[in-house]
Amino acid sequence: MRYTIQTLGCKxxxxxxxxxxxxxxGLGLQKAALGEPADLCIVNTCTVTARSDTQCRQMIRKVVRENPGARVVVTGCYAEMDPNAVRAIPGVTMVVGSRDKRRIPEMLAGNLNADKVGLEEENGPRRPEDLSAACLRDGRQVTPAQTGGQRGRESSESQRLIQGAGGRSRAFVMVQDGCRAFCAYCIVPQARGPFKSVDAEQVENQVRALIEKGFPEIVLTGIHLGAYGVDRHERRGLQRLILRLIRIPGDFRIRLSSIEPAEVDDELIHLITGEEKLCNHLHIPVQSGDDAILRRMRRPYTTDAFFDLVFRLRARDPEMGIGTDLIVGLPGETGG
Structure with a gap:
């Protein structure tokens, strides 16, 4: 059986x-070659904007059209937030919410030769632990979205580490999931579920395995990276994790993905600008250059604080690379 995965959205x-x-x-499936029809198609969706929702629906229809007769599984944040809209697209076999997406192989195991499942549940949502045996049999569609799949994801992640990174020289290591910021414009906290940091020992094991495979760059990523460890009541959890990882022997470097301005403190600045194993680059989303808009966005800093942070970084390292994001068109925002 051949499979394909289409991914929209973030790292x-x-x-x-x-x-x-x-x-x-590991279940014996083979990845379909580019342009080759697949028997199992997974679409991992995003819902950060209305435009991304549209792109997700377009991708799902494209996958259905190009893979006639395939089982089409839709997962990710759009599937989590609007499973009924996904379910309504002709050709979709199964909808799996973002919180249970890593359980898809478990759900499919032992049922890969079953007939195509139907599109209705009989008795409402099931508990995540009931899903794996039922999802591809008995003519039912199971939609784990919004049923609290955190327990299942924890068990899946604890059983296995990612062995590679899609053939790239840069490997991504997810160190946390979920967001506790609840910015006014953002649906991600609801879509990704509860905040959870990956145990530091597990992160270290993952990084060691990727270094042994020859990846020269490791990117620490997460939905709310700068708050790593807060769910474990750790102070400066990200900094402590970085210090642990840079002690690993080998010729590699570590890059941080997007981090919030208020979470870049002096200790992190000294690490980023002073450690050879850390890339001198940060992506720090400012989102707006107007303090009133930042307050309405529920962003916990001012434009002056953001520029002060940039100047402090550049003072420590004039060649420091700094990226950012800007949002325009917040309801009530004008061009003035």
Whole structure:
């Protein structure tokens, strides 16, 4: 059986897709070549904007059209937030919420030769632990979205590490999931579920395995990276994790993905600008250059604080690379 995975959205989604792909490989499935029809198609969706929702629906229809007769499984944040809209697309076989996407191989195991499942549940949502045996039999569709799949994801992640990174020289390591910021414009906290940090020992084991495979760059990624460890009541959890990882022997470097301005403190600045194994680059989303808009966005800093942070970084390292994001068109925002 051949499979394909289409991924939309953020780096965390890419890591999730790699995890699922490697687990499917372990079940004996083969990844379909580019342009080759697949028997199992997984679409890992995003819902950060209305436009991304549209792109997800377009991708799902494209996958259905190009893979006639395939089982089409839709997962990710859009599937989590609007499973009924996904279910309504002709050709969709199964809808799996973002919180259970890493359990897809488990759900499919032992049922890969079953007939195509139907599109209705009989008795409402099931508990995540009931899903794996039922999802591809008895003519039912199971939609784990919004049923609290955290327990299942923890067990899946504790059983296996990602073995590769899609053939790239840069490997992504997901160190946390979920967000506790609840910015006014953002649906991600609801879509990704509860905040959870990956145990530091597990992160270290993952990084060691990737270094041994020859990856020269490790990217630490997460939905709310700068808050790593807060769910474990750790102070400066990200900094402590970095210090642990840079002690690993080998010729490699570590890059941080997006991090919030208020979470870049002096200790992190000294680490980023002073440690050879850390890339001198940060992506720090400012989102707006107007303090009133930042307050309405529920962003916990001012524009002056952001520029002060940039100047402090550049003072420590004039060649420091700094990226950012800007959002325009917040309801009530004008061009003035």
């Amino acid at each position: 965390v989604n890419q890591v999730d897709s790699i995890f699922v792909a490697e687990a499917l490989d």
